[in-house]
Amino acid sequence: xxxxxxxxxxxxxxxxxxxxxxxxxxxxxxxxxxxxxxxxxxxxxxxxxxxxxxxxxxxxxxxxxxxxxxxxxxxxxxxxxxxxxxxxxxxxxxxxxxxxxxxxxxxxxxxxxxxxxxxxxxxxxxxxxxxxxxxxxxxxxxxxxxxxxxxxxxxxxxxxxxxxxxxxxxxxxxxxxxxxxxxxxxxxxxxxxxxxxxxxxxxxxxxxxxxxxxxxxxxxxxxxxxxxxxxxxxxxxxxxxxxxxxxxxxxxxxxxxxxxxxxxxxxxxxxxxxxxxxxxxxxxxxxxxxxxxxxxxxxxxxxxxxxxxxxxxxxxxxxxxxxxxxxxxxxxxxxxxxxxxxxxxxxxxxxxxxxxxxxxxxxxxxxxxxxxxxxxxxxxxxxxxxxxxxxxxxxxxxxxxxxxxxxxxxxxxxxxxxxxxx
Numbered sequence: 429x430x431x432x433x434x435x436x437x438x439x440x441x442x443x444x445x446x447x448x449x450x451x452x453x454x455x456x457x458x459x460x461x462x463x464x465x466x467x468x469x470x471x472x473x474x475x476x477x478x479x480x481x482x483x484x485x486x487x488x489x490x491x492x493x494x495x496x497x498x499x500x501x502x503x504x505x506x507x508x509x510x511x512x513x514x515x516x517x518x519x520x521x522x523x524x525x526x527x528x529x530x531x532x533x534x535x536x537x538x539x540x541x542x543x544x545x546x547x548x549x550x551x552x553x554x555x556x557x558x559x560x561x562x563x564x565x566x567x568x569x570x571x572x573x574x575x576x577x578x579x580x581x582x583x584x585x586x587x588x589x590x591x592x593x594x595x596x597x598x599x600x601x602x603x604x605x606x607x608x609x610x611x612x613x614x615x616x617x618x619x620x621x622x623x624x625x626x627x628x629x630x631x632x633x634x635x636x637x638x639x640x641x642x643x644x645x646x647x648x649x650x651x652x653x654x655x656x657x658x659x660x661x662x663x664x665x666x667x668x669x670x671x672x673x674x675x676x677x678x679x680x681x682x683x684x685x686x687x688x689x690x691x692x693x694x695x696x697x698x699x700x701x702x703x704x705x706x707x708x709x710x711x712x713x714x715x716x717x718x719x720x721x722x723x724x725x726x727x728x729x730x731x732x733x734x735x736x737x738x739x740x741x742x743x744x745x746x747x748x749x750x751x752x753x754x755x756x757x758x759x760x761x762x763x764x765x766x767x768x769x770x771x772x773x774x775x776x777x778x779x780x781x782x783x784x785x786x787x788x789x790x791x792x793x794x795x796x797x798x799x800x801x802x803x804x805x806x807x808x809x810x811x812x813x814x815x816x817x818x819x820x821x822x823x824x825x826x827x828x829x830x831x832x833x834x835x836x837x838x839x840x841x842x843x844x845x846x847x848x849x850x
Contacts, residue, residue: 437645437664438657440603441707442572442583442610446700448692450613451573454483454525455490457609461569463523465493467516467543469536471528472498473737474575477619483527483573495519497539500532503597503725503740505590509535509549513542524570526607529628530579530743533572534587537605540567541587552600553589554825562655563604572607575616577685577698578628578744580635580706582610585659588743590726596819597722601659606710610703614696622686623735625695626797627744629682632702633773633793634717634747636674637786639667639709641758641765642829660713660829671708672772677701679773679793686797713829716754720843721746723819730807731800741806748794749802752787753845757838759783761831791849802848813843 445453458466466487470480475498484494497515501508516524516539524543526536538549544567551559572582581587585606588599617625645662663671677697684694725746732739759766759782766786767778773789800806808816817839821827827834 432650434645434648434650437661437711439666439711440606441710442607444583444610444612444703446612446703448613448615448696450611451483451616452486454571454573454611455487455492457571457611458487458492458523458525458569459490461523461608463492463569465495465521466523466525467495467497467519467521467539468525468527469497469500469512469532469539471500471532471575474528479575479616480527483525487525495521500528500535502531502736503590503743504531504535504588505592506549509538509589512539513549516540516543521568523568526570526572527575529574529576530581533574533579533581533607534589536570536572537587537607538600540570541600541605544568553598554601557591557594557596557598557822563602566604569608571609571611573611573613573616574699574702576620576624576628577617577695577702578631580632580702580709582607582612583703583706584710586710592726595723596726596822603659612699612703614692614699617695617699618689618692620689621735622689623733623798626686626799627733627742628702629678629685629698629744629797630748630794630799631744632674632698632705633678633682634744634751635705635709635714636671636678637751637755637769638714638717639663639705639712640671640675640769641755641762641831642712642715643831659710661711662829663712667708667712670704671712674701674705674708675769676772679775682793683796713826715826715830716758716834716842717747717751719820719823719826720750720754720816720839722823723816724749724803724806724808726819727812727815728807731805734798745800745806748790748799749806749849750842750846752790752849753842755786755790756783756845757842758831759786795850801850802846803843804847810844810847813840816843
């Protein structure tokens, strides 16, 4: 008997409030959500711009109490998330605000989860690395206020963490951890360093392209019950709309956003693109580049990127370096989608369409914004490939969303091709 295929997809998204000055309405939104006291989870780097104090004043003007937490790790670890969870458990709050980039928002998601439902963080981490436990019900209200244009975490059901002792990244994924509101204010991205904007923006592009070129929802097995339907369901007509627009925004505005922090049109559009891509991939999913990115970011921490305070591989760079080879590999699964993505990135028709069209468009954008040329630039050599393949193969939750079957030999070839893209 043949396997029954899926015939249903679900689109869920965090409510979005977008525009210059939107942060001034944060207190009103918290009041609307019925919150009386929040844990403000904030990136301490924002103290340099007095932004945390400003947001506290905005919240307090609405009569809402604030407890402040700034123990954020860039690329959160299990230890840093456990610290945030301990603080959340120790204070009387009935809501959360995340102020910062994806690391801050993911930290707030996990703190909210443990505050509401208890247990150990590893209980909820995706199997087989963690227990794969599902949150039994909704969490406290969480308003995500991003200050970078990249992760899209303000719109997703995912929180990512690094487990250094296992030399890998993994995550928690469930609809209940999605923020209650994404409050996106372009003015908050003005002070983000150019290097951070580049890495974050390339993550936007990868989110959008991967979700657009993922296995279609109706090519995946039908779940046994609605509760077993995964957050990442495969490409579908609605998610494609969000992803395509985010791809176009990346091609048109990322280089401008990197070049000039005061270009609020470019930085604001990339912030909107990040949220849109988050809605797209939050439903459709990501696959090969993200599966490879987790061991690339987890195995070595020697690379020091511009705009960051310490040596590690920023997520956007860990993703983008394998994307040209990955989409060269997937081209024959959906040639028309690969060409469409290339046209949106470059803003013009592809004159000689083929397997290299999308890789060339991605490489051109990487070079334009100063991204590393490949895995070798991040501190890896050929001897590291077996370990990278092993780490990527552990990400079956992602790899099953690839538009064609991918095995260890395929990943090895992709990683070898990604040593240097130019």
